[in-house]
Amino acid sequence: MDIKNSHNLVFSEEDFSGILKALSRVQAVIVFDLEGNILTANENFLGALGYQLSEIKGKHHRIFCEYSYSSTPEYVEFWKRLARGEFEAGEYKRLSKEGKEVWINASYNPIFDDEGNIKRIVKFATDITASKLKNADFEGKIKAISKAQAMIEFELDGTIIDANENFLSAMGYQLEEIKGKHHRIFCDPTYVTSSEYQKFWNKLGNGDFEAGEYKRFSKNGDEIWINASYNPILDASGKPFKVVKFATDITETKIKNADFEGQLNAIDKSQAVIEFTPDGTILKANKNFLATVGYSIDEIKGQHHRIFCEPEYTRSSDYRDFWIKLANGEFDTGEYKRIGKGGKEVWINASYNPIYNHNGEVYKVVKYATDLTKEKEAYNNLVETFENAAIELLASSSQISSVAEEMTADAKITLEVSTNASASSRQVASGVQNVSTSTEELSASITELAKSSSEASKCSSEAKEMTLEASENISELGKASEDIGNVIKVISSMLSRQIYSL
Template sequence: MSKAEQTTPKENQVKIGDAEISKNDMMTINGMPLTNPRTPLILTISSILTYFLLFTFLYYIQGQAMAISAIIPVIAVGWFYGFKMGICAAILSFPINTLMYELFGIQWFPGMVKSGGGVAGTFGLIIIGAAVGRIRDLSKHLRRELYERKRVEKELKTHRDKLGEMVKLKTEELQMSNKNLKETKDHLDNIIESSLDSIIVSDSVGNVTRVNKYFLDIFGYREEEVLGKHTMEFTPMNKEGTYESTTGELIHVGKEYTDNAHAVVYKFLEEGKATNWENYYFRKDGKLVSVEQNIVCLYNNAGERTGAVAVVRDISERKRTEGELKRTKDHLDNIIESSLDGIIVGDSTGNIVRVNKSFLALIGYQIEEVLGKHIMELSITEPGTYESTTGEMVEINEDYFNDTREIIYEKLIKEGTLRNWESYYLNKNGRIVPVEQNISYLYSDSEEGDIIGSVGINRDISERRKAEKEIREAKEFLENIFRTSVDGIFITDDKGVITIVNKAVEKMLGYSKDELIGKHASELAPKGKEYKEEGMEMVKRLHDEGFVIGKERILSRKDGRLIDIEQSATFLKDKEGNLRGSMSSFRDITERKKMESKLAQSEKLKSLGELSGGVAHDFNNVLAAILGRVQLLKIQFKPPPGKHEKRKSMLDLLKSLDIIERASLDGA
């Protein structure tokens, strides 16, 4: 870029008449350069100096006609400064000539006034100055006109070139715009036709002007069956009744539906849009399709409504899914409410948002008393002695709270779950309820998996605690019986190895507990074939019948002495019926065996006595007959009178009968 082009606009402007032009646009007309604006002043001063020189020259050469020298500056001023300045310069020439006369010592009055030459010359100069000034003004005007014309022509050419460029550019832009518009239209058409949502375009009165392919596919129409029809004809807004849905359900369209639909339409006409409107469209076969619509009005540049466009989404699958979800939710709600375990759901801060009936029954509150409370408000928060629902008094101390905090931190917070945790809830009546809890956190579906809540399943274990207490007491009772029983009791594993013995076994056999545990039960029998066969027979009966009662056997004590026992045994099996071991109880019947031996001897004597008694009975029967006869004879027999010898014989006979009678009585 040249230096002239780098000057500021004000410095680069030259005022010619009323116009301002650039110095770069200065031109030469009739050989007169139009360059620097100071040039006229320089030339004028030069003409004045020329006047002084010429005046001096004429004075010394001719000595007269020096005033004519003033024509040079008058012409110069008239040419450079115009009509008025030319006249002024001519008028000023008279006093200047007069002054020059005085300077050169010449009488000015005779030469300037008296002779009439000075006055006439001055008038001549005025005419010359006026003529030259006028010519200059006309020339200036002509130059300006020419310049303006050329400038205008140049500007016109510039504007024409620019206009041509602009036209060319605009033409290219228009072509590009048309191309872009076509591409945009094609792109929009492609979007509309490729959309997986149905799109309907209608005019200002609601008649369909365009639909996409997906609309035709979903609803089963041909394009000519749709265009020109009112959009209402494809909906049941004015057709109440019961219709089959594409989901297989029967949909009843009643007054409530139509009133709601008309309300949405009125709101749409007022606001110019309707969003997420769920309603129904008719398929060509008459079935209802569940849809969700977004409708918006179309306007022209004047703000007048020209139509509407609706994006219609088939939500049949969503409705089916929602129906299944609702049924699943209802089913889950039914499960939750029917659960015999108390279920409690908390939010991320631990506030209760849901409980079931079993939980309310567990703690004795109404639902409105629980919702919104923090879960900890239903727990034990202070140490002390509390009555339990098991009937026991439970001591709650700091150890309980420390254990609780440790379990929650180690299991729930670290792992997100807590299983089979036994703790307490505080019932509304102030009693504590023992529960077994399973607690787990609920997480969001986000990548972070934020905790959004928790769910706890609480089982009232009051009855179990009571049963455990009873079992514990029964166990202690049985252990006491086992421990204090006079009968020996031992338990073996499924291989027959002794695992548990009581004190009576140790006492009866002379072994210590440690010596017995680990022995095989068969080692307690004496050595010998008959004892081995006796043991095998008992094992066989045990396998066949599952138990043996009152089996008499012989065992060997540690000191080698044999003892008689009476043994009962049974198998121990698990829930699946698998053999886990056996239990045997036995008592020492050595003394009883001795007594039985004595009793057997007594029985023999008894048998002999019974035999003797039988013989005596038979003998008594004979004696009774004899006795009866003797007593009868004694009644009937009387000693006859007569001889002393006969009476004596009779008396001896009576004595003999007495002896027989007494003997019979003693024998009986």
Template sequence: MLDQTAAMDEMLAELTSQVEAYERGSATAQYSPDGRILRANEAFAELVGFGVDELVGTEHRSFVSPEVAGSVDYAELWERLRSGSDLVAEFRLVWQGTGDRWIRSSWVPVKNRAGQVVKVIEHALDVTEGKRATADAQGKIQAISRSQAVIEFDLDGHVLDANENFLAVVGYRADEVIGRHHRMFMSAETAESAEYAEFWRRLRQGEFVSGEFHRYGKDGRDVWLQATYNPILGLDGKPWKVVKFASDVTEAKARNADFEGKVTAIRRSQAVIEFDLAGTVLEANDMFLELMGYRLEEIRGRHHRMFVADDEAAGPEYRSFWEMLARGEFHSAEYRRIAKDGSEVWIRATYNPILDADGKPVKVVKFANDVTAEKRRNAEFAGRLAAIGRSQAVIEFDLDGRIVTANENFLTTVGYTLEEIVGRHHSMFCTDEYAASGEYRDLWAGLRAGEFRSGRFHRLGKDGRDVWIQSSYNPILDLSGRPVKVIKYAYDVTEQVRLEQRLSVPA
């Protein structure tokens, strides 16, 4: 009888330790079927901006906006939970802090022996940073697409997509170019040349190519583009497509030609796997197995390193990682793992040592979420933005016009160092007369209202020298659609303007 009691105590201690381990890495709350909090842990209280004691009895609807709380979808969510359905949803919190906060929640109804739902458990994950990063990157990409002609190709040169600006430049509809080869914009002679074959070989190798290119639009009309061809790298660092950012300089070329003639519920909601303290697989749930592409019998008894790249598994950091877990230390991060088919899987996970009744580690449980798509999306955004930064002058302002940062291309254009301009107002690049004008006030009022501006602008570089730039001012929006800053993308056209001015002077 004592042995049986001890075994039950041991089992209870393990289960309690496992739940506590999960709650250390997860914001968790329990609700009555009508949506009132029965219990919440510290992580959940911190997430929603309340004290733990304040939360008991609070309705879930108090965490969301009145519009969401009063919606049909919200009412249906709680009806489905009361009926016993597991759900996953994202919410923008109305909370005590500043700024927006977004959470992704997994809801698991708990039933009694009669099959009635007696409470609902919510496991919440703060996804604010990912949402903000995506919104910021998407805002920048959208700003670029509004101001430039953009087209995407696979590594063989076939068109994947093109924006309206590009289509307008070449005079085609999307269905007339998607799937066709880049050579449709070339002369037959150029498309068959060794130089053109070398051009695509370089792009497939991941080399950046930029310049001024002669192309043909619909009906064979001449098009001149100032463009960059930017290989986009995947998570493995290898190119998988090419994005071209271009400005139509046909008119300028024509103008210059004329002048020259003259002169870019825990296990149901997450992937779970268990290991002994040496890293050998004990168990894994279906979600984990599906994520990695294995059956349970293929991984049980094998070491965790089967999911890790060889170079990482052989390193001292990996050995230290398992030594730390064996000592009972919790670990949480984003990890790169290898699936059965050799593909990369990125997970956001917690490794939780499970303690016995004496407080000693006995095994490790990992709870994981698949973030591969998010990582790929962000890698693409980062690749695009890096490509833009290499080819253009870029500067960022707050909504009052104060300089936040600028890249080397911009600093070279105006002749300043970054330390000389950060914190100063955009008007430092303008004449006193223009900075005091109604037109200049209207420019910043429009940007603060989210209005896009583009054109050719006269600015002053260091020591008052004249600088002419072809640029766009792009308000960047937050998750709620409000402008939070302004990014300017620019090309230096000073020499072109000087040539135009010289050639326009009567003889």
């Protein structure tokens, strides 16, 4: 008996039987009557759903479906269409004996007799649960990424196919404004005309992945920085057929980082900087620091901070506590004495700053320092100069005190002499008054003598005052003493002349 199909291909009954056996080996097969009652099923089907044939034979197809579906008019209509001879195919969710979801790619095929009447329904199915779950996983991930990131799709030549809301919002466009246009609308005109830009799309067209930070421009011409990956999507034969870009807007972060970087560069230029692990092992140092201590980076990298310190200090509990505190996140600052290459003494004003990672843990310590060595040397020299000056001043003070004592004694002697001179002058004045036959010369002499006597008395008073202030007015006292001596000489001379003339 020959069997014809809808395409008028003729199969013998033997051929048809062979085809059914081949299908039965590779696919799940189940046979229903026109109402949906189960007639038979092969091992592939029973294995996929977890049943024995005796458990399902004579039961309705609905045992494989969720009640929420099998109780609907849609389900009833499904079987009516099959009973009318209509073919059904697609992906279907069914339930196993244990109630687990099983996804199948199946075709429901009405079988006709020689007279064209529908006799039964045969379903050929393939279990696609694993691939369905994998695709669902992929789809879920893509949806999750799409919610969190900007996403845009391109043809291999850069023509825009689609973009999600995150991308459109970041760039300030509507989808209809960019769909069908080229990626270059987001780029600097000088860049899109470069060979570099052409190579970029050539690589993507060849299936090469691209990722990095990119500068793009919004609809308003604002500069936008994105961290993005350009992902060529391959077809079943492994050939790329489109490019999907996932991007995150990092403009604000980029601006902050540029500000931080600028500040750090400024600090790096003006200060000595060195980095350590939390235990004090040296990671790196800038040129200023290396110049301060006289080392090259190769000489100190991997060494411990103690190479800059005096051995006695590094063996102390203070030094151990110093690094324990830093490792615990405690800041430290002050003036420190350090030892450079060759044992030279270096003084620095420094801050030790614990740096935290994203888990809030100290992962390194950065020291910013200013070289105070020259200032410290100048200060020490100044202190030494003052100390020496103080010693000399103390010695001079002793000498001055001694001289003052001597001059005080001289002043007392001078005072006695001047007192005697005053007495003598008074005697002379008395003698002169008794002389009745004085000449004009004698009268003038007496006048001069009286004047000198007055000056001597005045000098005597000054000598007394100077005696009390000798330590402060040594030079004036010496001059006054000299003047008194001269006056005494004058008085003595005049007395001699007057006595002689008498």
